[in-house]
Amino acid sequence: MIVKQVCGIFLAMSDEATRLAEGMIAAPRPAARIENHLCEHAGCGMRAPFGFARPRQTPHWFCLAHRAAGDRYL
Numbered sequence: 348m349i350v351k352q353v354c355g356i357f358l359a360m361s362d363e364a365t366r367l368a369e370g371m372i373a374a375p376r377p378a379a380r381i382e383n384h385l386c387e388h389a390g391c392g393m394r395a396p397f398g399f400a401r402p403r404q405t406p407h408w409f410c411l412a413h414r415a416a417g418d419r420y421l
């Protein structure tokens with residue numbers, strides 16, 4: 348997975364968001380085509396297309412309903 352070193356909210360709803368980052372060509376790994384993060388909100392477990400991250404830190408992922416909870420990680 349390619350994580351751009353930026354501070355802010357980013358989306359991973361499709362491979363459109365991660366391919367061709369910085370002009371690089373992604374490795375041909377079919378398993379990497381679909382982001383499959385799960386919401387970190389306790390008891391939720393929904394697919395989480397919303398990632399929150401600071402530079403050089405592990406992103407935290409939340410679903411649409413709980414994405415506001417990710418603000419604490421920015």
Ligand SMILES: [Zn+2]
Pocket residue numbers: 386387388391392393409410411412413
């Ligand atoms: Zn959730």
